[in-house]
Amino acid sequence: MRLYKRSASPNHVIRRWIPLILITAGLVLYITSSALQTTILSFLFPGETQFTHSRKTILQMTGAHITLTIAATVLSSVFGIFIGILVTRKAGREFQQLVLKLNAFIQTFPPSAVIILAFPVLGFGWKPALLALFLYSLFPVLGNTVVGFNSVSPAAIDAAKGMGMTWFQQLHIAELPQAFPMIITGIRHSYILNLGTAAIAAVIGGEGLGTIIISGLTLRNSALVLSGTIVISMLAFIGEQLFALLSWKQTSHGDRTEKQANMSKKEK
Amino acid sequence: MQLPFHPILSDTSIFLQAERISVRYGETEALKEVFLQIPTNRVTVLIGPSGCGKSTTLRCINALVKLSSGVISYGDESIQNMSETQLRRTMGYAIQSVGLMPHLSVEENVDLVPRLLGWERSGRGERVGRLLNLVRLEPGIYRNKYPHELSGGEAQRVGVARALGADPPVLLMDEPFGAVDPLTREQLQDEFIRIQRQLKKTVIFVTHDIDEAIRLADYLVIMKEGEVVQADTPEKILSSPQDDFVERFLGPDRSLKRLSLFTADHCCIQEVLSGLEGPSKSVLPEDSTRCYWQVDEGNRPLKGFMWINGRLVSRVVHSVNHTVQTYSSMRECMATILSLGLPAAAVVDDEGHLFGEVRFETIQTISVS
Numbered sequence: 001m002r003l004y005k006r007s008a009s010p011n012h013v014i015r016r017w018i019p020l021i022l023i024t025a026g027l028v029l030y031i032t033s034s035a036l037q038t039t040i041l042s043f044l045f046p047g048e049t050q051f052t053h054s055r056k057t058i059l060q061m062t063g064a065h066i067t068l069t070i071a072a073t074v075l076s077s078v079f080g081i082f083i084g085i086l087v088t089r090k091a092g093r094e095f096q097q098l099v100l101k102l103n104a105f106i107q108t109f110p111p112s113a114v115i116i117l118a119f120p121v122l123g124f125g126w127k128p129a130l131l132a133l134f135l136y137s138l139f140p141v142l143g144n145t146v147v148g149f150n151s152v153s154p155a156a157i158d159a160a161k162g163m164g165m166t167w168f169q170q171l172h173i174a175e176l177p178q179a180f181p182m183i184i185t186g187i188r189h190s191y192i193l194n195l196g197t198a199a200i201a202a203v204i205g206g207e208g209l210g211t212i213i214i215s216g217l218t219l220r221n222s223a224l225v226l227s228g229t230i231v232i233s234m235l236a237f238i239g240e241q242l243f244a245l246l247s248w249k250q251t252s253h254g255d256r257t258e259k260q261a262n263m264s265k266k267e268k
Numbered sequence: 269m270q271l272p273f274h275p276i277l278s279d280t281s282i283f284l285q286a287e288r289i290s291v292r293y294g295e296t297e298a299l300k301e302v303f304l305q306i307p308t309n310r311v312t313v314l315i316g317p318s319g320c321g322k323s324t325t326l327r328c329i330n331a332l333v334k335l336s337s338g339v340i341s342y343g344d345e346s347i348q349n350m351s352e353t354q355l356r357r358t359m360g361y362a363i364q365s366v367g368l369m370p371h372l373s374v375e376e377n378v379d380l381v382p383r384l385l386g387w388e389r390s391g392r393g394e395r396v397g398r399l400l401n402l403v404r405l406e407p408g409i410y411r412n413k414y415p416h417e418l419s420g421g422e423a424q425r426v427g428v429a430r431a432l433g434a435d436p437p438v439l440l441m442d443e444p445f446g447a448v449d450p451l452t453r454e455q456l457q458d459e460f461i462r463i464q465r466q467l468k469k470t471v472i473f474v475t476h477d478i479d480e481a482i483r484l485a486d487y488l489v490i491m492k493e494g495e496v497v498q499a500d501t502p503e504k505i506l507s508s509p510q511d512d513f514v515e516r517f518l519g520p521d522r523s524l525k526r527l528s529l530f531t532a533d534h535c536c537i538q539e540v541l542s543g544l545e546g547p548s549k550s551v552l553p554e555d556s557t558r559c560y561w562q563v564d565e566g567n568r569p570l571k572g573f574m575w576i577n578g579r580l581v582s583r584v585v586h587s588v589n590h591t592v593q594t595y596s597s598m599r600e601c602m603a604t605i606l607s608l609g610l611p612a613a614a615v616v617d618d619e620g621h622l623f624g625e626v627r628f629e630t631i632q633t634i635s636v637s
Contacts, residue, residue: 159367161332162440163381163430164356173380177371 020241027234031062037227045223053212053224062231065208068126068201069194069235072133076194077187080138084145084183085171096146103143111136111197119204129206133197137190144186148179181247188243195236199228277487277501283308283438283470284329289338291324298324300494301338306487311464311471313481316491316517322474325491326440329472330356357385360431360469364443366423368415374400374426375411381433399429402463421452425459432463438470445480454600457483461531461595462618478518482506483528483597490514502529523635524599530634532601533594536615536624547573547580554578559612559625561585567621569614576611583608591616594623598634601626 030036034052041051052058086092087099114136115129122128152175160174202210209228216224284306291299299321306312314322327333329340331352340347347355360381368377378396397407403425415423424444431439445453445460457480464471475481481488482502489499498510506522506529509515518525540561541551547560554575562571569585585591591614592601604613611628 153365153367153370155363155365155367156369157367158332158363158365159361159427159430160369162330162356162361162363162367163433164353164359164384166353169384174369178369 016241016245020238020245023234023237023241027231027238030234031059031231034058041223041227044226048221048223050219050221051223051227053215056207056211058209058212058227058231061207061209061211061228062235064126064206065195065198065210065232066235068130068133068198068206068208069191072130072137072194072198073187073191075130075134076138076190077141079134080141080186080190081145081183084142084149088146088149099142100146103139106136106139109136111193112200115197115200115204122204125205126207129198129201129204132204133194133201136197137193140189140193141183141186144182144189145179148182148186149175151182152178184243184247188240188247191239191243192236195232195239199232277307277310280307280310282306284340284342286325286328286340287338289325289328289340290336291321291328291333292336298494299328302491302494302496304489304496304499306470306472308470309468310486311473311484312487312489313473313475313485314489314491315475315478315481316497318476319493320491321494322476322491323442324494326442326472326474330359330361330440357381357434358436358438360433360436360439362424362427362431362439362441362444364446366415366427366447368418368423368426368430370415372414373411374405374413374415374418377415377426378429378433380430381436385434387434395433396429399432400426402432402466403429404459405429419452420448421456424448424456428460428463432467436469438472441471441473443475444473446475446477453480458593458595460484462593465595479525479528482525490517527599527602527631527635528597530598531594532592532596532598532615532626533623535598535601535630535634536626537630538624540614540622540625542567542569542622546571546582552580559610559627561614561622561625563622566619569616569622572608572610572612572614574610574612581610583610585614590614591620592626593618598626598631602628602631605631 030040034057037058038051041048053061083099087096114132118128118132122131156174156178157170160170165173198206198208199210199213202208202214209232211228213225213228216222216226216228282305286302286304288301288303289299290297290301302321302325304325314325316322324333328335329347331347335348342350342355368374369380372380375393375396378399379392382392382395396411400407400410405422405425410418410422410426415426418426424447427444431441445456448456461484473481473484475484485502487499488502488505490497490505492513498505498514503526505514506518506526509518541547541558542561542563543551544563544565546562552558552560552573552575556575558574560573561569562573563569569591571582571584573580573582575581583590585608590604590608592604594615594617596604596615601613601615605611605626605628612625614625615623617623
């Protein structure tokens with residue numbers, strides 16, 4: 001008999017959650033206690049005297065950073081999935097190549113270039129920062145959404161139509177669940193991208209953790225740079241873990257059969 | 269212009285009628301003014317070489333392909349006036365590539381059309397169980413499996429169960445057994461015949477396999493280059509093919525193919541000699557031309573005995589290869605007779621009980637008649 005686990009055993013679940021909980025607890029402790037920051041940083045950099053930013057606490061900067069990152073990711077996910085669905089429908093298919101090419105083109109821009117190019121056009125402050133982040137991270141979601149929908153087996157679509165699904169049912173019963181793992185990967189990529197780019201956004205007035213990193217660089221104070229970087233890395237790790245949990249739950253039973261994916265299209 | 273006339277089965281009504289339907293894709297004409305009548309509660313098989321328009325015809329019937337001209341009427345109504353989704357939900361649809369939703373379990377796949385129709389949730393699980401039993405998949409084992417865990421044959425059985433999901437009056441099947449190995453295909457055909465006898469649906473079946481067509485069809489439609497060449501019962505088509513094309517399409521072994529038209533239960537002798545022990549002289553005297561079957565307590569055949577040239581020949585029956593089902597074709601009976609080495613084969617019912625025997629003389633009579 002073939003054994004098949006639909007849901008994971010409790011052990012498995014715990015193992016997946018432990019690192020996530022530990023890192024989150026570490027993050028919360030670190031950002032809320034300036035004493036802890038000073039202790040750790042003074043141990044690593046005994047020569048330095050300043051371990052915190054002069055005007056803002058790490059907590060404030062982390063809050064701004066998370067807000068900016070999540071807002072940009074949510075915006076780019078909503079628009080990316082929406083446009084991605086449009087260009088994979090019959091009516092919007094002619095725009096698909098354009099979108100994919102634009103995606104490949106934008107991806108070649110380094111994040112810092114995006115922010116610096118955005119400055120003269122969009123101005124200074126958190127709004128332009130958000131707009132720059134949104135535009136930049138739109139394409140990973142959009143590109144993956146298109147690829148996800150294109151990889152849905154044509155046979156499943158034919159069967160869905162043939163059994164009398166409406167346009168909307170075909171989308172949400174047949175296609176979206178099959179494209180979902182790919183879309184999640186796109187959102188994850190967009191989140192990580194935003195997390196890093198938001199640090200650079202400090203130069204145009206984004207008030208995130210970039211503030212402390214940049215003042216560390218200006219003051220030649222490695223402790224300040226590290227302090228900001230630690231928090232960003234922990235945020236990246238937590239995000240990765242959460243997305244991994246999400247897509248793992250979705251795909252653990254949904255592995256597409258090679259056979260079905262490779263089935264040739266029917267005689268037309 | 270006179271409509272081409274194709275005789276329709278006399279013992280049933282017309283379920284669906286296509287009048288001068290044409291489909292054009294740009295320059296190419298996939299269907300050219302096809303006239304077609306589909307008999308109710310019978311299996312209509314559309315057959316022809318690739319590109320003859322058989323799949324297109326099928327896809328016109330559930331509006332997956334739009335007609336360029338012509339009318340398909342379903343009862344008194346033209347399908348062009350019906351809602352596409354409502355129309356399709358009344359038609360079971362099974363295709364060669366199956367098209368199971370990879371992210372849904374077998375149960376959820378089979379349950380899709382009832383779900384679309386908004387049926388009451390209670391009783392649907394039980395219905396899925398009944399359908400899986402019908403296609404010979406043990407619900408306890410298969411219900412919670414996912415499509416990637418199924419073999420090609422199993423997936424196709426689930427596909428058929430799904431097509432039957434909401435008990436539609438009509439089934440559209442587009443080369444449903446085309447992608448499985450020959451052995452599985454034969455099994456699936458057997459199952460199809462069994463299920464069709466039980467359910468008596470109106471079935472429209474597309475295939476390019478002439479043997480499959482002759483076996484399954486009550487009404488056979490032969491197509492070529494977007495036109496219907498001949499439409500009639502398989503018997504009629506085999507005995508009087510309309511033209512050279514049909515004759516070549518049927519192949520040189522027409523008389524052998526005719527055997528596929530008859531099933532074992534209609535041709536077998538039901539009074540057989542059988543018993544728990546081997547044959548005694550009184551039951552099977554030396555001059556007897558009959559066959560004797562030794563059975564177990566459950567009336568399942570174990571051994572066959574027969575006097576051939578003054579010698580009592582016995583053959584051990586291995587249930588799978590050496591017996592035929594009640595719905596097996598006479599062609600399979602002949603193969604079984606040849607492999608068993610006795611001039612008769614035991615016919616068993618669904619549970620494997622001895623039902624009767626098919627004799628070689630019967631086959632000879634059929635093939636010359």
